Amino acid sequence: MVALAAGIANVMEPTCSTGSALAIGLGANLPSAAGGPCETLVAVRPRLESLLHIWAAEPCVLHWSPLVRSAPVGGPPGQPDYINAAVVVEVSRTPSHSAALELLHGLQQLELVFGRQRLEHWGPRSLDLDLLWWGDLTIEEPALQLPHPRWHQRAFVLAPLLAIERRSPFQAPRGYPPLTALMEATQERPPRPLLPQSHGWLAGSSATKDHQAN
Numbered sequence: 001m002v003a004l005a006a007g008i009a010n011v012m013e014p015t016c017s018t019g020s021a022l023a024i025g026l027g028a029n030l031p032s033a034a035g036g037p038c039e040t041l042v043a044v045r046p047r048l049e050s051l052l053h054i055w056a057a058e059p060c061v062l063h064w065s066p067l068v069r070s071a072p073v074g075g076p077p078g079q080p081d082y083i084n085a086a087v088v089v090e091v092s093r094t095p096s097h098s099a100a101l102e103l104l105h106g107l108q109q110l111e112l113v114f115g116r117q118r119l120e121h122w123g124p125r126s127l128d129l130d131l132l133w134w135g136d137l138t139i140e141e142p143a144l145q146l147p148h149p150r151w152h153q154r155a156f157v158l159a160p161l162l163a164i165e166r167r168s169p170f171q172a173p174r175g176y177p178p179l180t181a182l183m184e185a186t187q188e189r190p191p192r193p194l195l196p197q198s199h200g201w202l203a204g205s206s207a208t209k210d211h212q213a214n
Helices: 037-056 099-115 154-166 177-186
Strands: 002-004 009-012 022-028 061-064 069-071 082-090 128-134 140-143 144-146 202-208
Touching: 022 037, 022 154, 037 061, 037 082, 037 099, 061 154, 069 154, 082 154, 099 128, 099 144, 128 144, 154 202
Parallel strands: none
Antiparallel strands: 002 009, 009 140, 022 082, 022 128, 061 082, 061 202, 069 082, 140 144
């Protein structure tokens, strides 16, 4: 069950008191101070784990996808390919509007650390961190839309999520077809998986720990 958050338009918060899985998409197609797009995603991973640990106020379980290479969708022509990944997070914190905005702010601060500049719509970027969903939390406002309005249409999101689901099944937001059906329905070119353990990236599950981001 969900309820309209008091005093906030277009926000539906689950009425249950237990937490839900959330998903974050990662992408880059420009270099950053860490190096190329692959090196950027490798470098941001421990920082993202630290952010999630602090935000959740307790350890949480993270399920990481492999890295994939995907063609740009929309935006200006001539962009380089993207390197993409996803992480599904098991967290006991109850989904809420305020907590989602808090996490969004943390993700945007990480993007800035790696040189993100918002110069044009769907333009190339050194780092993109998208909050895709958090359980059945629904938010419709300029700063944040949950679930992400295009997560179920993008092959570069679906392919990493499918790789996670095959190894560690999770609950996507209700009201959507299975990920396999969504992937079959997309008209986009399927992303190409990079070699396992490429650039030091390891797909799999882990628990966040108390550590300081470098």
